[in-house]
Amino acid sequence: MHKKDFYSQYTNDDLWHIKEDGFDPEIQNIREAQFSIGNGLIGARGVLEESPKGAVPGTYMSGIYDRMTSQVAELVNLPNPFHFKFTLKGEKFGAVTMDTLEHHRVLNLQHGLLIRKTIYSDIKKRRYNYQSIRFLSMDNKNIGVMQLVLTPLDDDADIELQTVIDVSVHNAETMTEGTKRHFHTIEMRPYDHTNYMVVETLEKHQKIVYHSGFYYKIGRNKKFSSSRVLSLKLKKGQPAVFTKVFYISSCGDKESDLKKEKKRSTTIFQRTFKTPFSKLLKNHIDAWEKLWKTSDIVIEGTAEIQKNVRFNIYHMLICSHFDNGYSSIGARTLSGEGYRGHIFWDAEIFLLPFYAYTNPEIAKNMLLYRYKRLDHARKIAISRGYKGAMFPWESAGTGEEETPTWAKNLDGTIIRIKTNELEHHISADIAYACCQYVEIANDLDFLRKYGYEILLETARFWASRVKHNRQGHFEIRDVIGPDEFHEHVNNNAFTNMMAKWNLLTAHNMFLELKKKGPKTFKALKTKLNFSDKEVAHWKSIGTHIVLKKRKDNVIEQFDSYFRKRYVKITDFDENSIPLLPKGIRVKDYQTTQFVKQSDVLMLLYLLSDQFDKKTKEKNFWFYHERTLHKSSLSAAIHSIIALEAGALNLAYQFFNVALHADISNLHGNTAEGTHAASLGGVWQNIIHGFAGVKMTKDGLSIDPKMPTTWRSIKFTLHWKGNLLRIETKNNEVFLQNDSKKKKVNVTVFGHQHELSGTKKYLFQKNKITKQEGYY
Known part of the structure; x- marks a missing residue:
């Protein structure tokens, strides 16, 4: 029996993780929004891979709008690259279609990861351990990655999997309009163990380019496949690891635009697809950690x-x-x-x-x-x-x-x-x-x-x-x-x-x-x-x-x-x-x-x-x-x-x-x-x-008024080319200017002070003390 949690290293920090325990179809659309992932260029709702009944898949590119079938322009819901389905002799794996013995999802806020573990039971009460991890790369914003692990727990299994990019998605129904699709597919073909697709918006004729590649590993054998449907035999207790890498980009409405983007994107995607999953994940995590250094509170x-x-x-x-x-x-x-x-x-x-x-x-x-x-x-x-x-x-x-x-x-x-x-x-x-x-x-x-x-x-x-x-x-x-x-x-x-x-x-x-x-x-x-x-x-x-x-x-x-x-x-x-x-x-x-x-x-x-x-x-x-x-x-x-x-x-x-x-x-x-x-x-x-930080006519001012249940607030601010590291308490403010060559004036508790680069200060109601090694 193989019950290993393959992604447990990304799911155990309660200060950084939002959790879902159990599947409730009544709130799945709320969870889809809450569990969204993205990198600013692309955003994707946290829909389950099998898109159960009532799901609202959503994949959006910043700035891609269309109005052809609606009274005003709408953010276009693009083909869903996270679509993935398993079946077992006609029985579909899914939170609705099978008995779900366990279901857990974790949104890892620190690293921009959505992780899932579901234990299914089929009609013959045989159990399957289904796990997945997905991310939209913060390192290369055109890239998305999903990995799934399926392990039969009680018996061997003949499975069929489908890993297409779902073009059946549509924009949501509005009060005066029904559902609508703002794109149509103009090209779709396999090449070199991968797949290439282009869709076009109906009004502006913007081209959205998709590349996708898929490989799987059972034991030590790694195999590539560009097939839409794949049949496999899995041994009891033996995990099968499936990895999908995709690339999404946009270009203008001219044929020359598409030709250039096709050449550019193919080069980038082929290089990315050859990169190990672990490296893609590390690059993504490193980019997230850099972001949080100046964004966290x-x-x-x-x-x-x-x-x-x-x-x-x-x-x-x-x-x-x-x-x-x-x-x-x-x-x-x-x-x-x-x-x-x-x-x-x-x-x-x-x-x-x-x-x-x-x-x-x-x-x-x-x-x-x-x-x-x-x-x-x-x-x-x-x-x-x-x-x-x-x-x-x-x-x-x-x-x-x-x-x-x-x-x-x-x-x-x-x-x-x-x-x-x-x-x-x-x-x-x-x-x-x-x-x-x-x-x-x-x-x-x-x-x-x-x-x-x-x-x-x-x-x-x-x-x-x-x-x-x-x-x-x-x-x-x-x-x-x-x-x-x-x-x-x-x-x-x-x-x-x-x-x-x-x-x-x-x-x-x-x-x-x-x-x-x-x-x-x-x-x-x-x-x-x-x-x-x-x-x-x-x-x-x-x-x-x-x-x-x-x-x-x-x-x-x-x-x-x-x-x-x-x-x-x-x-x-x-x-x-x-x-x-x-x-x-x-x-x-x-x-x-x-x-x-x-x-x-x-x-x-x-x-x-x-x-x-x-x-x-x-x-x-x-x-x-x-x-x-x-x-x-x-x-x-x-x-x-x-x-x-x-x-x-x-x-x-x-x-x-x-x-x-x-x-x-x-x-x-x-x-x-x-x-x-x-x-x-x-x-x-x-x-x-x-924290009491205000931009006044005299510059930056700090005078905290914190809840009694809070001991301190730590954060980082850019201010006029300086990077300020700040910790506030109700009666104290710690400050450090990380900019080595610059000085900055800050008013703390009503008194103005000049901060020299890299030095650390403690302010206590009219007092100032150098703090060595506080941060």
Whole structure:
């Protein structure tokens, strides 16, 4: 009997592993999203190899969209390379088709591995030990590998296996459309013990190239096969090891593009296919360990919190890579088709800070994606009667507006979507993200080549969007804020203040560029055709934009918000999330003060320097009583402002809501993909909230406010070309600048200090001590 766990060395660290024990068909689609693997270029849902009934296989390439059979562009679900089936005299191996005596899966977050062990029993009660491991290489992002081990435990076995790339997959059904396939196969053939296939998207005619190779080993004999179906005799207790290596890439719509890619990919794949499995795995693991060196957060306190934090970070790591702005990150990452893979403001406001501080090249890539679609943003502005650049609410491959017309509301009713028409704050959000990235990375080259243009063109949009009122102020009318419960509102506080920030920042940068960068200034002025008078008007608008608040400094979310009906929240679910009071229906939201997420708290977070502690306290408690948290974007920001308001217990409570959004399927739709905004929000909640790291007008500041159950938080940040290793406790901060030749100023507990390269420091409320060998 052979019950060896072949991959046990990758499954025994509880701080790094997410586990599934037993197979439940009711939650398999949730598990598929949670157990996704990826490398940023390719993402694959954690579907079982046999794709049991009800499974939703998903293989996605970043930036590959198609709209031919749908009303808007969708992230294309491509052929599934992890498809693998065994049969025994017509009896299919599978979690549904056979008796499953044991079933375990482990998602190894540290190394990007999905590992499985299942013990099957056939109709004659004979048992089979089935194990598998798979990964999408973080070393070579076109490569994926899967290895399976099958051992008959009670008798010899005649098995048949099928290891094709499954082209029967399709994109998920939507409310107004059935299932659809966005590609067709244009070439498929075997060559040199491997297989080659090309599929083509229906609208853009993009070519997706697949290479796959398969070999198996029984005992010491290693054999190659390009057959789609293979029959084998296995001895009792003798493991048979099956290895599949594949390559996926994309190219343009021209025959010459395909010819070049075929030649290039064949060379790479053939070299890879000859590389031993152990070497491919090691290269992949080494690449992951390098990533975690700057991405990990180590929390000494609760093991469950530690593991779930890493789960959130892992899902941000598997959906990001640098491709010179060809793609960005959708609201459901590469783990599902929620929101059709579209890119929202989630990318810049919730995800980008994580990348800017841990892997700046990725943050730059996200902004290059926006810059390369700036012309489409200009076209959208013109089509709406505005000037400058107006970015789409939902974007995909081209930068055109991709918001669908209809969707299901929270209560299941069909509603018309108006966000593309009215939710305009995204243009300011993107400008904000540009400045945030430049400040963190000190990337002045990006600012000169791309950032100024985005900032100036979005400011020009806002200048054309405002209306001058009789009181001499400027208003922004008929919008939707992040709180999407209320439509067609005037002077939404978040929209107005972000537009104000955009206008004044563009004005100030214009003057600075004119003075310090005359060559860049002249080129931009010629390209964009703006004048000193136009930019001076931006300052006038920005300083006179409406922001309404009560005498106690509670900010009115929009005009007449305070006149809306106040309904007291009295009941909460098991996660302390408010339940809708009796008698209130979803369609009643517009008439009440209930908010989906608090626009005002988001405003206090992003423009924190502009508001004092008292203002934050007043607004937190006011909007806390009115926020239903019906968006995955809500909880993390709510937690951070709760900290600033001194509500430490509530801060920890809402942090846990954000942390468990996907690992516990709190919103009931993780099956459609992990929630990108919540993933990024959790990271910000820890770093900018509990660890107290803030980017202020004076630079980086650290003043932790940690949960009492946490002893310390350790993390690494990139800051202006320096690599800072930081450990925070409530009364202590350890710091080391790993950059040998640079010095950096950091404010700790309200006092500014200069850190010399490679030295280690301990800060304790006005004290500083060198720490030798702490890290």
